[in-house]
Amino acid sequence: MFDIIKINLKTGCATIPIQAKSKKEFSVVGNELKNKIKQLFGGRSLHVRQIDAGSCNGCELEISALSNPIYDIERFGIHFVASPRHADVLLVTGPITRQMEPALIKTYEATPEPRIVIATGDCAINCGVYVNSYAVSGPLNTIIPVDVNIPGCPPNPTAILQALLSILDRLPKK
Amino acid sequence: MLGFGKWRKSYREVHMSDSKKYFIDRICSLLKLPANSLSGNENEISALFPLDEIPFIIKRLLEMEGARLVFIGATDDRKNSKSFGLQYLFSIDKESLLILLRSKVPDHTPKFPSIAVPVTAAAAFEQEISEFFGMIPQGHPNLKNLLLHEDWPSETFPLRKDFDPNQKIKRVEKKPSNFLQVTGEGVFEIPVGPVHAGIIEPGHFRFSVAGEPVIHLEIQLGFAHKGIEKLAEGKTVLEAVCLAERISGDASFAHSLAFCQAVEKIAKVTIPKKAQVLRVIFSEMERLYNHLGDIAGIATDVGFSFGAAQMLRLRELILQKNDCFTGHRLLRGIVIPGGVACDLTAEMKNELRSFLNLLLNQYNPVEHLYFETDSLMDRIEGTGVVLEKVVRDLAGVGPVARASNVKIDLRQDFPYADYPNLKFEAAFRKEGDVAARMFVKMAEFKEAISIIFQALDHLTDEPLSVNIQSLPEGSALGWAESARGEIFHWLRIDRDGKIDRLKIKSPSFSNWRILPWAVQGNIVPDFPLINKSFNLSYSGNDR
Secondary structure (H helix, E strand, C coil): CHHHHHHHHHHCCCCCCCCCCCCHHHHHHHHHHHHHHHHHHCCCCEEEEEEECCCCCHHHHHHHHCCCCCCCHHHHCEEECCCHHHCCEEEEECCCECCCHHHHHHHHHHCCCCCEEEEECHHHHHCHHHCCCCCECCCHHHCCCCCEEECCCCCCHHHHHHHHHHHHHHCCCC | CHHHHHHHHHHHHHHHHHHHHHHHHHHHHHCCCCCCCCCCCCCEEEEECCHHHHHHHHHHHHHHHCCEEEEEEEEEEHHHHCEEEEEEEEEEHHHCEEEEEEEEEECCCCEEECCCCCCCCHHHHHHHHHHHHCCEEECCCCCCCCCCCCCCCCCCCCCCCCCCCCCCCCCCCCCCCCCCCCCCCCEEEEEECCCCCCCCCCCEEEEEEECCEEEEEEEECCCCCCCHHHHHCCCCHHHHHHHHHCCCHHHHHHHHHHHHHHHHHHHCCCCCHHHHHHHHHHHHHHHHHHHHHHHHHHHHHCCCHHHHHHHHHHHHHHHHHHHHHHCCCCCCCCEECCEECCCCCHHHHHHHHHHHHHHHHHHHHHHHHHHHCHHHHHHHCCCCCCCHHHHHHCCCCHHHHHCCCCCCCHHHHCCCCCHHHCCCCCCCCCCCCHHHHHHHHHHHHHHHHHHHHHHHHHCCCCCCECCCCCCCCEEEEEEEEECCEEEEEEEEECCCCCEEEEEEECHHHHHHHHHHHHHCCCEHHHHHHHHHHHCCCHHHHHC
16 A cells, blocks of 8 residues: 555656646647537547457557556546447547458447547558458448548557547537 | 686587587488588578478477477469478477478379377468468368458468459358357357457457356457468568568567568678667567556456556556657667668667666566555466466467476577677566466566666667668578567568568467467456466467
8 A cells, every 4th residue: 555655656647737838739639629528518428439450459559558647538538438339439440351341340330320430540541551452351431431530550649639639520519 | 716617618618519519410310411501600400301201300300309380381382393382490499490391282282291180389370371372281180260261262262373462352151150169058158259348459259158167268360361471472572571560560670670680681681780789679679568568458457457557657658768769659660671770879878778767666666566466466376377288289489488487589599689699588487377477577578678778788880771782582581589479480582582472470370379278267257367468469360
């Protein structure tokens, strides 16, 4: 117990503060997003379901980094959920391999409307380095309708958060 | 005393080199090669055998010399020699020797004798060859599809040369899936995946359980199969480095390093010392963030969120440092054939030193807290035990093997880059449980920091790379020890300097076969914990 308190005091607050000037990008984006979610969904949070459709696991690494204490995405009201039935947003990564295509379509159909689809990473947008492979059915927009693209190989956590903001801009105002 | 030590050392050297020479002669006579076919510093030996002699030679190698199967690869040489090629790579770790056995399979009857019964680890490789080349391993005990799923048309073999890599494959009517089913009173099956609850890669699991304990686990992979080996064919090596970096995202650096080392061997160039040192530094940076992620994951899975948060915080700091030094958080675009593309200035060196000190200072108290937390240690000790025999039979690699008393580490056994000049000790444990795998990773984390400190002192003022003008025809092996274990790339270049065949052996390919053995008899809620302690790459396995 004392050890935990000691380490806690030594570490201080690791999370990028919302008003910090130096890491402006991340916190400003996050704060705007929080206000948007409030405005659009009346205080409801945004539930995100991530689907790996054959990525190299680089994108997963960056998406899971959003939950670490430094970015702490949950403070902006964004949760990663375990089931597509709970999701508002599908965050799809990978070039959509032939063998993941049926599972992706099933997951998409299981997500209640209105659902927002984000193609995360270069692979989901244009198949990246795996373009023209026999084992790839993608890109994502040829399989299901895509709302937003996040370029990058992999996109960094700030880029992913910015994209989440841009989708809310596109939704009809309440 | 000093004199005695000196004498002992020189005696040892003479003695060692004598026994090594004797050993090499024995291997050469077994492989029917002239006695001096292996020169001083080389650690690879290659021999061509008729197909029917292969099982006998392999049996001898395994039983008499303690060899370990690394991979079995195949090539389609029907255009030049009317045959398929087979490559068996064995490693004799204690003598630092790699043995590549080659053989030819006639194209009119593409069949070869299976060695899966004496060598269990060979089973998966032979399945892969039958799937991708249409060559049948005769006598294989369990010949079912490994990576291509049930809706894949028969007689369609992607790695044959007459297969068009850009075609779209039709889906045929699904054959019934061939999962092993456990029947009996009170036994039921839990299917999981391919879309999982967390942010992880796709794979399908079937647990047969009776109450809580798992009786059997069936794993279906291949969801992330992208045809990387086929895509590489016909590309230049520079184009293929990008592909190699994307075999498994969190081993980007190790995969591209293994690939580039194979290219450099074919080109017969020696890269500058500075590039070799930088390669070591970045390899270890990759190991640092991977191991912290794994250590954090174990804490997450038992609900010890304080420990997980601290480890994840440190991991993010490493990723940010990577970004700041090289411009890429996952260290992509740094290794190039002939050297590296990124330098560390004197300022960066000092910054890296102080960062590593800070990292270690903040890591140590959290590690101590891990050991003090009973709710964590109770869950991980004795959970997911992998016996040494299972690891040896299935040719397990990396921390999984080292936690089960199998001491293999390419950095020590087959040192590459600047590793021969560094002092370090590969960590190992005997217990083989989740705790042992975590301890190995913890020890390797600290060892990696000490390696970077040593390597920083070896940096000199030299060019970062040498130019590789043109590539001659030929083939070579490249390897690197990633955070998950050994990576091998076998590369063959054709007459035009393009890639003719790239065989990728990722560490996950072997270790996925071990996971069901670790899970057996454990309760279902411990599966995430065991899975995390392995931390296997789906993409690396499926390619």
